Amino acid sequence: xxxxxxxxxxxxxxxxxxxxxxxxxxxxxxxxxxxxxxxxxxxxxxxxxxxxxxxxxxxxxxxxxxxxxxxxxxxxxxxxxxxxxxxxxxxxxxxxxxxxxxxxxxxxxxxxxxxxxxxxxxxxxxxxxxxxxxxxxxxxxxxxxxxxxxxxxxxxxxxxxxxxxxxxxxxxxxxxxxxxxxxxxxxxxxxxxxxxxxxxxxxxxxxxxxxxxxxxxxxxxxxxxxxxxxxxxxxxxxxxxxxxxxxxxxxxxxxxxxxxxxxxxxxxxxxxxxxxxxxxxxxxxxxxxxxxxxxxxxxxxxxxxxxxxxxxxxxxxxxxxxxxxxxxxxxxxxxxxxxxxxx
Ligand code: GDP
Ligand code: MN
Numbered sequence: 001x002x003x004x005x006x007x008x009x010x011x012x013x014x015x016x017x018x019x020x021x022x023x024x025x026x027x028x029x030x031x032x033x034x035x036x037x038x039x040x041x042x043x044x045x046x047x048x049x050x051x052x053x054x055x056x057x058x059x060x061x062x063x064x065x066x067x068x069x070x071x072x073x074x075x076x077x078x079x080x081x082x083x084x085x086x087x088x089x090x091x092x093x094x095x096x097x098x099x100x101x102x103x104x105x106x107x108x109x110x111x112x113x114x115x116x117x118x119x120x121x122x123x124x125x126x127x128x129x130x131x132x133x134x135x136x137x138x139x140x141x142x143x144x145x146x147x148x149x150x151x152x153x154x155x156x157x158x159x160x161x162x163x164x165x166x167x168x169x170x171x172x173x174x175x176x177x178x179x180x181x182x183x184x185x186x187x188x189x190x191x192x193x194x195x196x197x198x199x200x201x202x203x204x205x206x207x208x209x210x211x212x213x214x215x216x217x218x219x220x221x222x223x224x225x226x227x228x229x230x231x232x233x234x235x236x237x238x239x240x241x242x243x244x245x246x247x248x249x250x251x252x253x254x255x256x257x258x259x260x261x262x263x264x265x266x267x268x269x270x271x272x273x274x275x276x277x278x279x280x281x282x283x284x285x286x287x288x289x290x291x292x293x294x295x296x297x298x299x300x301x302x303x304x305x306x307x308x309x310x311x312x313x314x315x316x317x318x319x320x321x322x323x324x325x326x327x328x329x330x331x332x333x334x335x336x337x338x339x340x341x342x343x
Pocket of ligand 2: 142
């Protein structure tokens with residue numbers, strides 16, 4: 001006789017956490033695909049709620065279908081113009097000219113993509129629906145992604161118990177044409193705030209992942225970032241004064257519209273400079289695919305839980321991957337370095 005007992009881990013205490021998804025009605029079927037993977041591999045055992053956001057009202061069809069796939073509550077929120085539109089200091093004619101100039105870059109001419117990246121950088125974490133749920137952690141999900149591995153522990157609980165504040169599973173190199181002045185703006189922000197007595201990146205030269213971002217100690221940005229289409233993090237990371245001030249400064253510069261700054265480099269640069277190394281986590285055991293790129297764990301003990309080919313993993317075999325930079329940045333210890341130099 002088969003007895004259906006809940007997994008042992010299912011008895012662990014639930015965290016204040018949810019899946020957060022920005023998605024369009026037209027992406028319903030890709031959304032159901034992603035949800036089915038997440039539910040089957042993890043959430044059917046843990047039942048965390050889903051939060052869907054959209055700058056257009058969700059259709060009844062979208063709401064009904066996603067509600068029926070979710071093993072827990074679903075919430076639907078509208079993103080209004082205050083979080084999805086042009087701030088008054090943006091010159092829209094100049095923005096249109098710049099989009100035209102970027103026609104050969106990925107999403108170079110897309111206006112909606114720019115609103116999306118700005119929303120994911122500066123607003124999803126303070127959307128009224130998200131605030132009303134009092135969440136401590138979120139897990140970002142997108143339509144049309146795959147989750148390949150059974151996960152029978154709670155990653156939110158893992159983050160909590162191990163004091164992790166930001167987590168990723170794919171690191172990637174950005175196309176430099178989308179962010180020509182991003183790093184200069186970051187450096188300017190760090191300089192200005194320091195001059196005003198606010199040292200926001202006090203970890204940067206001691207215990208940070210600075211070397212993930214730069215091959216020359218911070219002079220230039222190498223484009224490495226964590227992909228944010230999968231992202232598990234503390235919401236209060238984005239509520240810090242440091243991040244809000246950084247977002248405001250970046251937003252004022254106009255780069256979300258005049259260039260095509262992604263939320264991934266913005267989140268990653270902040271997390272890498274602001275957090276200490278140990279507060280960032282690589283979820284190696286979460287096999288995952290977005291577009292044509294995937295991360296698939298290679299460890300014997302993990303392979304059995306997954307349905308992907310470790311040889312197809314981009315980690316160390318693809319020049320777009322930044323996992324080597326991450327590993328080196330994590331292991332780099334400037335204190336040791338100083339000692340070797342001085343001894
Ligand atoms: P990519 O991952 O950088 O190729 O960009 P995607 O097209 O996957 O967009 C990132 C996320 O934002 C996905 O969850 C999309 O569903 C969502 N998204 C992108 N553009 C829009 C938009 O105009 N409206 C809404 N509601 N969601 C969008
Ligand atoms: Mn995507």
